Amino acid sequence: METPDSPKALRPALYLLPSTMSDAPVSDVLPARNIEVMRQIRHFVVENVRTARRFLKRADRSICIDELSFTELNEHTPASEVEAMLAPLLEGHPVGVISEAGCPAVADPGADLVAAAQRRGLEVVPMVGPSSILMALMGSGFNGQQFAFAGYLPYESKARAARLREMTRRIAHDDQTQIFIETPYRNNKLIAELASTLPGELRLCVACDITGPGQTIVTRKLSEWRRVKPDYDKRPTIFLLYR
Amino acid sequence: METPDSPKALRPALYLLPSTMSDAPVSDVLPARNIEVMRQIRHFVVENVRTARRFLKRADRSICIDELSFTELNEHTPASEVEAMLAPLLEGHPVGVISEAGCPAVADPGADLVAAAQRRGLEVVPMVGPSSILMALMGSGFNGQQFAFAGYLPYESKARAARLREMTRRIAHDDQTQIFIETPYRNNKLIAELASTLPGELRLCVACDITGPGQTIVTRKLSEWRRVKPDYDKRPTIFLLYR
Numbered sequence: 001m002e003t004p005d006s007p008k009a010l011r012p013a014l015y016l017l018p019s020t021m022s023d024a025p026v027s028d029v030l031p032a033r034n035i036e037v038m039r040q041i042r043h044f045v046v047e048n049v050r051t052a053r054r055f056l057k058r059a060d061r062s063i064c065i066d067e068l069s070f071t072e073l074n075e076h077t078p079a080s081e082v083e084a085m086l087a088p089l090l091e092g093h094p095v096g097v098i099s100e101a102g103c104p105a106v107a108d109p110g111a112d113l114v115a116a117a118q119r120r121g122l123e124v125v126p127m128v129g130p131s132s133i134l135m136a137l138m139g140s141g142f143n144g145q146q147f148a149f150a151g152y153l154p155y156e157s158k159a160r161a162a163r164l165r166e167m168t169r170r171i172a173h174d175d176q177t178q179i180f181i182e183t184p185y186r187n188n189k190l191i192a193e194l195a196s197t198l199p200g201e202l203r204l205c206v207a208c209d210i211t212g213p214g215q216t217i218v219t220r221k222l223s224e225w226r227r228v229k230p231d232y233d234k235r236p237t238i239f240l241l242y243r
Numbered sequence: 244m245e246t247p248d249s250p251k252a253l254r255p256a257l258y259l260l261p262s263t264m265s266d267a268p269v270s271d272v273l274p275a276r277n278i279e280v281m282r283q284i285r286h287f288v289v290e291n292v293r294t295a296r297r298f299l300k301r302a303d304r305s306i307c308i309d310e311l312s313f314t315e316l317n318e319h320t321p322a323s324e325v326e327a328m329l330a331p332l333l334e335g336h337p338v339g340v341i342s343e344a345g346c347p348a349v350a351d352p353g354a355d356l357v358a359a360a361q362r363r364g365l366e367v368v369p370m371v372g373p374s375s376i377l378m379a380l381m382g383s384g385f386n387g388q389q390f391a392f393a394g395y396l397p398y399e400s401k402a403r404a405a406r407l408r409e410m411t412r413r414i415a416h417d418d419q420t421q422i423f424i425e426t427p428y429r430n431n432k433l434i435a436e437l438a439s440t441l442p443g444e445l446r447l448c449v450a451c452d453i454t455g456p457g458q459t460i461v462t463r464k465l466s467e468w469r470r471v472k473p474d475y476d477k478r479p480t481i482f483l484l485y486r
Binding site: 016027030031033106108111115116117118119126129130131135136137138141143144146149176205210 | 268359367386453
C-alpha cells in the first residue's frame with residue numbers, strides 16, 4: 001500500500017515541468033523522471049489548457065486527462081488570482097506548472113506563482129527540460145561565464161537604439177554575452193538592422209527552431225551577416241551578440 | 244547496412260552533452276536521446292577524462308570505454324591546442340563534448356571549441372540537460388524575462404563592493420535578476436555579507452545541491468536572511484538577487 005510517506009509517493013511541492021518546444025519526440029528532450037512525476041500529479045497550472053492537455057497526452061498516452069484539473073496562468077491572469085492556485089498544494093497535493101513551450105518561469109509565465117510559493121515556504125522543484133535560451137548560448141561559442149537575457153528589444157526607435165548601444169557597451173566593458181528575442185515576423189529585419197548599425201567585427205549568433213527538425217545555430221561576424229540573407233521570418237529564433 | 248546517409252547514423256557534428264551534477268540516476272536528468280547519441284560517438288572532448296569515463300559508464304553500462312578517444316579541454320589547455328580537437332569532425336566523425344557537471348560551454352569549458360567549430364561552419368548540436376543556473380532561476384520566483392549571470396564575484400573588497408552596487412542598480416534600473424556563484428567554502432560568509440551590506444527589502448534566493456538529494460531552493464528577503472543561519476558551506480550553490 002502506498003502512503004504519503006512511501007518513497008514512491010510524490011512529495012507535495014510545486015513542480016516546474018518543461019514542455020516540448022517542437023514536434024520532436026518527448027523522450028528526445030525530457031528525462032524519463034519528468035514523465036513519472038507528471039503521472040502522479042492531478043492539479044496543473046498551465047499557460048494554455050489545450051496545449052497542456054495535448055502535451056500530457058503526448059508524454060504518456062495512458063494519462064487520463066479527464067481526471068485532471070487545469071487552471072490557466074498567462075498574461076491575461078489578474079495578479080490577485082495567482083495565490084489561490086496554491087490551494088491544492090496547501091492541502092497536501094503536488095501541483096505541476098506547464099508553460100506553452102520550454103521552461104516555466106523563464107521567458108514564460110509562472111514566476112509569480114513560484115514567488116507566491118516561496119513566500120509561503122512551500123517547496124519548489126524545477127525539472128530538467130529544453131530551454132532555447134540556454135541551448136542557444138551553448139551552441140553560440142560565446143562567453144558562457146557572463147551573459148544576460150534581455151527579452152524583446154524595445155520597439156520604439158530611440159529606446160531601441162539606446163538598448164543596442166548599451167548592449168554593445170556591456171559586451172566590451174563586462175565581457176557579457178547579450179541574448180534577446182524579436183517578434184518572429186520581424187526576424188529578418190532585425191538581422192539587417194543589427195548588421196547595418198553595429199560594428200562589423202561583433203559576432204551575431206542566430207539560433208532557430210531549437211530542438212526542431214529545422215534547428216540551425218549559426219555564428220558569424222556582423223560584417224558577414226551583411227552579405228548573407230537567410231530567411232528566419234516566422235520561425236522561433238534567439239539572437240546572441242558577442243565580440 | 245547502415246551508411247552515413249541512413250537516417251539512424253549520427254550526423255557528423257559537435258554534440259554538446261550535459262552531464263549529471265549529482266548522484267541522481269542519469270534518467271532523472273537526461274533525455275533518453277542523449278544516451279542514444281553518446282552511444283554513437285567515438286571521439287570525446289572532456290573537461291576531465293576520469294569523470295567523463297565514469298559518467299559514460301553510468302549512462303550506459305554497455306558502452307565500451309576502451310574503444311573511445313578522449314582529449315582534455317579545461318583551464319590548463321593552451322588556446323593553440325583547441326582547433327586540433329576538431330580533427331575527427333573534419334574527417335566526418337561526430338565529436339562529443341562533456342564537462343565536469345552540467346552543460347558544456349555555460350559556466351564551464353567548451354565555448355572556445357564551439358567558437359572554433361562555428362568559425363569553420365561546422366554544425367553544433369546542444370543537447371538538453373541539467374543547468375544549475377537555469378533551474379535555480381526557475382525555482383527562485385524572480386524575473387525570468389530579464390536576467391544576468393555574472394560568474395564569481397570579485398574577491399578584492401573594493402571591486403566586490405562596486406560589483407554589488409552595480410547589481411543592485413541593475414535590479415532597480417533594468418528589472419534584471421542577478422545570478423552569481425561563490426567558492427563553495429565561502430557560501431555562508433557571502434550570505435552574511437549580502438545580508439549586512441545590501442538593502443534588507445531585496446530578496447536573495449539560495450539554490451543548493453540542484454538535482455541532488457539535498458536540493459533546496461529558498462527565497463527570502465535579505466532582512467530575513469539576517470536572522471537565519473543555515474549552513475551552505477562546501478555545497479554547490481547558486482545565488483540570485485532580485486527585488
